[in-house]
Amino acid sequence: MSQGVTIGEASKASGIKAPTIRYYEQIQLLPSPPRTEGNRRLYDDRDLRRLRFIRHARELGFEIEPIRELLALAGDPNGPCETADSIAQAHLADIDHKIARLTALRAEVARMANCSNGSTADCRVIEALGDHRRCLSDTH
Amino acid sequence: MSQGVTIGEASKASGIKAPTIRYYEQIQLLPSPPRTEGNRRLYDDRDLRRLRFIRHARELGFEIEPIRELLALAGDPNGPCETADSIAQAHLADIDHKIARLTALRAEVARMANCSNGSTADCRVIEALGDHRRCLSDTH
């Protein structure tokens, strides 16, 4: 069907902005596509699938390097599945760690906020930030 | 007591690395301290308190600009407290938003991970990333 679409159409189809697509090409996350006579990039279905894969992985919070590995794995249908799985597991552990940390922070910030004193002289926010000993938990 | 400590000691006392302290001076988050004859920075107690305030706020996830405002407020004991409180409230809302997003991501990544098929040809990780329609939730 399609011999290729422009970067604008690829952008719409993938939800990735054109400058970002060029950036992905620059860092070789995406192969350099062929060009038209007028030097415009032409993307085919395979490229579009790759872009959607990247976007989805980015939305899930994967960083570029893990995505690069996942793309390599996805391109090799006979390769082992454990590697992809361990990348996902590592990411999951990372997310859990972030959630735990944010939850602890939330408790502390919530505790110190909601201060309705008149002046900063006895404002709990200022006070709490100035004195680490008042922390519920040590974040280190 | 102390007429001033070196950057190394200030670093130990505050838990902020020396290059970061210099960086804070550069972006004017911290005033430029006086120097010794040999051109070394000398920090006094007030500076150390400021550094601890900054570190604590950074640990709680506050960005530099909010911290700058909080520092200005903390330096004015007769000023209103509502501003400090609203900065903290805004931060709290931000944390809540991040937690919610991460929790949604966690569910999706957890669902697609734990794949024990033999090859990537039918690996759930690869498959799930390639096909956005399999998402539980749309992250947009």
Added chain:
DNA sequence: CTTGCTCCTCTAGTCACTAGAGGAAGTAGG
């Protein structure tokens, strides 16, 4: 005096883009 540590300045690199300049190519209407 020499060794080794801390400190100084300055530049550049990190990540994943984003913004902007300055120009060429393609498209639609008259």
Added chain:
DNA sequence: CCTACTTCCTCTAGTGACTAGAGGAGCAAG
């Protein structure tokens, strides 16, 4: 065919909050 408008091209530089490294000077102990 000419003009206007949009999309595209390349290239550079900026973001946040540092971090790393080069190359050199000061300082304390043995």
